[in-house]
Structure formats: C-alpha cells, structure tokens
Amino acid sequence: MSDIVYLTVSGQQQGRLSAGCGIESSTGNLWQxxxxDEIFVFSLANSMSGTGKGAQFDGLRFC
Structure with missing residues (x-):
C-alpha cells in the first residue's frame, strides 16, 4: 500500500508556487x-547506487 504524499513548492522570490493547486476548481472532486496549497504527488522515485567506496544518492524524481 502506498503513502499519500503532498508537495509544497516555494521560491525565494516567487513565494509559494503551489498556492491553490489543491483547491476544488483545480482538482475537481479529488481535493482534500x-x-x-499543496500538490498531490502521484509517483515518487528515489535511487541509490553503489560506488564500491560507499553509496551515491541520486535524489528524488517526481514521475
């Protein structure tokens, strides 16, 4: 079973870029x-690879 993930995006100069993303007029009947002011994440992937000398974290990827 997967987790429900919400994402907030903010810029230093722009402020909250995700403002209003989760309202009813934006998402229809899926709003909560x-x-x-958050984005519902449908798919999130992270990866890690071994270098022989330790682990290399490749970061998060939103699909």
Missing part, C-alpha cells in the same frame, strides 16, 4: 481539506 487542509491541502489546498
């Missing part, structure tokens, strides 16, 4: 109270 308390997450109006």
């Amino acid at each position: 109270t308390g997450h109006e």
